Amino acid sequence: MYQQDCKIVEKEQIKSDVFVLTLESKEIASKADPGQFVEISCGQNTDFILRRPFSIHHVKDSTIKILFRTIGRATMSLSSYSKGDILNIIGPLGQGFEISKEAIIIAGGMGIAPLYYLAEQMLAKGIKPRVLIGAKNKKELLGQEAISELGVEPKIATDDGSIGFKGLVTDLLKQEIYTQIPNPSSLIPTLYACGPEPMLYEVAKIANDNSLDNQLSFERFMACGLGACLSCVCETKKGLIRVCKEGPVIGGEELLEV
Amino acid sequence: MYQQDCKIVEKEQIKSDVFVLTLESKEIASKADPGQFVEISCGQNTDFILRRPFSIHHVKDSTIKILFRTIGRATMSLSSYSKGDILNIIGPLGQGFEISKEAIIIAGGMGIAPLYYLAEQMLAKGIKPRVLIGAKNKKELLGQEAISELGVEPKIATDDGSIGFKGLVTDLLKQEIYTQIPNPSSLIPTLYACGPEPMLYEVAKIANDNSLDNQLSFERFMACGLGACLSCVCETKKGLIRVCKEGPVIGGEELLEV
Amino acid sequence: MDLSVKIAGLKLKNPVITASGTFGSGREYSQLIDLNKLGAITVKGLSLNPWEGNPYPRATETSCGMLNSIGLQNKGVKDFIDNELPFLESFNTCVIANIVGKTVQEYIDVAKELSKTKKIDALELNISCPNIKEGGISFGSDSDSAARLTSAVKEKTDLPLIVKLTPNCADIAALAKSVELAGADAISLVNTFLGMAIDIDTAKPKLANIVGGLSGPAIKPIALRMVWQVCKEVDIDVIGMGGIANANDAAEFLMVGAKAVAVGTANFSDPQTTIDIIKGLKIILKSKEMTDIKELIGSFNAR
Amino acid sequence: MDLSVKIAGLKLKNPVITASGTFGSGREYSQLIDLNKLGAITVKGLSLNPWEGNPYPRATETSCGMLNSIGLQNKGVKDFIDNELPFLESFNTCVIANIVGKTVQEYIDVAKELSKTKKIDALELNISCPNIKEGGISFGSDSDSAARLTSAVKEKTDLPLIVKLTPNCADIAALAKSVELAGADAISLVNTFLGMAIDIDTAKPKLANIVGGLSGPAIKPIALRMVWQVCKEVDIDVIGMGGIANANDAAEFLMVGAKAVAVGTANFSDPQTTIDIIKGLKIILKSKEMTDIKELIGSFNAR
């Protein structure tokens, strides 16, 4: 874990409200696992005082990328920074995904942020995951191209059917599990998911019904991001855990009420 | 008095910590008298919530200029705006200078901000003021060139003598009054001053000793800038006045303890 | 869409009021906003005779807030009646007079003068100004003296009597209850929180009065909690304030049960705030498919 | 340059302490800052048996502040002694244990367990947590119960006893005086201010507990005023806190008379805050041509 002033070496705007920042940090880049996150100080002299957590979206050489949507004060402020500016960053934080030999990746909305890096790392290890991406509609869809460029054609689900399967990405997941010919390798897949909480619970349920391992990346309100303040807790079968420390990736079998 | 979103049509950095912004507002420009000021909202989602007062430094066509030094949170924030950005502005506010036929203008530091506009307006009316500018040193000197370009050669005083007279601008003023040949027009000059408060009191004293009219532009902490909150009061012979409303220009003869 | 509310029987066209001391007598703001659009204007605290207020500096900025120690400078109730009231009368909005005094009798005298005019819609008893030793907070910090003053003034006026509470107390609900029992027609809260700031270079206080009242967004969470507690405790109407800067903030106070809200410090940040809040409340109602602000009031779901 | 101070006889290498509940047991921060540099570490509130705390969501951000309703989740004093204290011991800094209880007896039991270890430098009696019904604030909101608890614990421990006061009271100086008379060796203040926030879309509270404690820069002016009032009133040492985020803030608290300061919420904004404050205080001393922090303490010039 490091705290550093990192230079923004690249800034891309990929939708009207979605940005990618590339940040220089040899140390964080060298330690970052897929599923881990960073805590960023998103502005000076602002009326918000807490850092904000963002998943590590990509690592290359001595840089990391984050992918974010502007939804409030801090992300708006973050989007006003430019190439060359400096951000103070703490990371890598939390427990990431454990890579297994056979994988189905399920991304809902911004959930693609950590899962893109996961897919990339799997491919680097010679594992070819299946990737399902869900979005409200074609316009809000994130990550299709990026995943394709990795050499995996993602399956898409949109609420309104404006592209791909019409319905929830979890319905697409059920199809994938129940109707697709089992993968020739005949290995049992692990499910990897990140997205809105109801989606994660649904994935856990599907995994449970099919006795599949599953690793879910959760979001909780975080004040410290370091495990000190106990504001990010989640109840699990093991008791209360800190999502910033024991998470954000949690085994679905540990959730209560699935 | 208007409240408007005004576009920044030009931004100049004239020293490492001094900026000039040119703002578009036909309405404010058409009403602004020398000595009046505007209240600017210097940032969004900031930890400071009050507007900041800045003197009107120049008016041309439908634009006004402000000249400011970055000394704290709001002025730092203001300096980060760029050409094309929008600022919300209220003005023109307060009572400005009354122009007289014979004038000595005394500027200390940022005090040049309203006095430049005053000099300009006097010249436009065919009155040629004498101008004295004080600064800590040559490096911090503001307005010499700008005033020269108006066609008046200003006299300079610096604390360290790095340029011009060595000493306080008020000492230079005494010289000007006591030792200079009286102006051929033989009109008695009015003193116009803006700068640090001790300087203003000294000008008032000199004016008093020499029975000269004098108009002094004061600074007070201002919450509303409109005359509503009573935070900017100054004790005068007339009682408490609101510097934002009855000022910022105050006749030196009204000050207590001169 | 119906934004109108009733406070102690007084009908306001909408629930947005200006907070005392932050809006002068409205004159200063009338060039920038249409005063006819406001639910009500609360004027600066009025005493019987002119008050000088505290020495300068009287205000300073803090993180998301400000401290003031104006100390209730005002020209006295007669000057107000002669010179400001005729101006205010020309607008189609309610006028609430905030009154202060150094003795019970002075409060009564100010209330009587104002009641006589027949041009004031309600009185707001300021027993909560933290900036002056006599008057203000000395009456408001304990339940007994607050209740005594309330009933003394109530006896001498027919106007709706709003009592403005100080947050500088241990049990705001108990304080509210005691003024309700003493005859208050409505309660407004919060006034400012006593605070201070130091200039570390000079080692001197930033306010000549050393301490002053904290207002602005910084205090909103505490103010909202207090308004909620008071709304649960009393049956009379409550006007909520403290850090309200936009329609969302106003909605929070209405949702916990305030019948109306007052905007103070935010008028300094942006003179359009009250007007923006009125517009914004309509948008909020629409998004909730409500047609009457009274549906929003008290809709907080504490679970 | 001498930054060392004494609190209730305990020597700290500098006056910068971490505030309870915002720094865990130091472990989390030890990868980012050198704990040896701190004046003292105050650990999270410890109860006799493990406490679950309040349901999620437990925190939310407000203007220049945050609300928390953690509710003193902790694994109990034994777990702390077995698993955290050995870690803390390895650093050259003082350790202050913050203790909580639901009964006087529980406070006493926790104090005894900790005193036995001989590895704790001082106890901080938390009678001011606004987030739990029993324990915490129920002891701290009135002078009598605060005094009774203080003397009960004081009898059973030889450790310096710091009593941490709640700001949710009408007269902080009186509260401080009563715990001083009851035997407190030092006083720390402020704990958080009770506040709340609402999600207007859902009409639900942002905290599952509805109310929580407000901390951060927003509260600094009120906290500073209270620390000043307490320093004037009592003779024992005072630790000041509430919204301290930089060396200037810390200097303000020291100038009004606090012997040391604690940093809470600012650790979240920037884990380097404590270290930066220690450096910054040296710069402030230098600019004032002082060589000893004790010259700064109490140097406030109220005129």
Ligand SMILES: Cc1cc2nc3c(=O)[nH]c(=O)nc-3n(C[C@H](O)[C@H](O)[C@H](O)COP(=O)(O)OP(=O)(O)OC[C@H]3O[C@@H](n4cnc5c(N)ncnc54)[C@H](O)[C@@H]3O)c2cc1C
């Ligand atoms: C482990 C983790 C990884 C994340 N990764 C990404 C990512 O890769 N890309 C991305 O766009 N977003 C990510 N988020 C969410 C991101 O942190 C929020 O979008 C951001 O905090 C919103 O800040 P804001 O001020 O713009 O919005 P606000 O106006 O503060 O709030 C908007 C919403 O965000 C929530 N929120 C606010 N502060 C926090 C906080 N400190 N922690 C968690 N939630 C908060 C609020 O509850 C609210 O619902 C992640 C969150 C977590 C916990």
Ligand SMILES: Cc1cc2nc3c(=O)[nH]c(=O)nc-3n(C[C@H](O)[C@H](O)[C@H](O)COP(=O)(O)OP(=O)(O)OC[C@H]3O[C@@H](n4cnc5c(N)ncnc54)[C@H](O)[C@@H]3O)c2cc1C
């Ligand atoms: C009528 C008037 C005209 C002015 N004209 C100019 C000008 O033309 N150019 C220029 O550079 N400056 C001018 N000033 C001063 C300018 O307003 C301050 O520099 C600015 O408010 C500092 O804000 P800050 O946040 O950067 O500094 P801060 O960190 O807030 O404070 C730095 C200093 O500025 C003072 N200050 C802060 N807020 C205010 C306020 N609202 N009103 C007055 N003083 C304040 C503080 O007391 C402190 O001493 C004028 C002030 C007044 C009253």
Ligand SMILES: Cc1cc2nc3c(=O)[nH]c(=O)nc-3n(C[C@H](O)[C@H](O)[C@H](O)COP(=O)(O)O)c2cc1C
């Ligand atoms: C500069 C200033 C002057 C005030 N004067 C008065 C007053 O005369 N009477 C009064 O009852 N409250 C007065 N108040 C308190 C406000 O009416 C309001 O209760 C408080 O500021 C909290 O609201 P806010 O956070 O929206 O400002 C004053 C507040 C400020 C900032």
Ligand SMILES: Cc1cc2nc3c(=O)[nH]c(=O)nc-3n(C[C@H](O)[C@H](O)[C@H](O)COP(=O)(O)O)c2cc1C
């Ligand atoms: C998340 C959080 C948890 C806290 N837990 C405790 C605690 O366990 N015991 C305690 O005495 N104070 C606790 N506090 C209060 C702080 O120690 C401190 O008194 C308060 O936050 C004010 O300081 P600050 O503004 O610097 O945060 C907690 C504060 C926060 C923000």
Ligand code: FES
């Ligand atoms: S955010 Fe503080 S413990 Fe997780």
Ligand code: FES
């Ligand atoms: S700044 Fe409000 S009256 Fe002058």
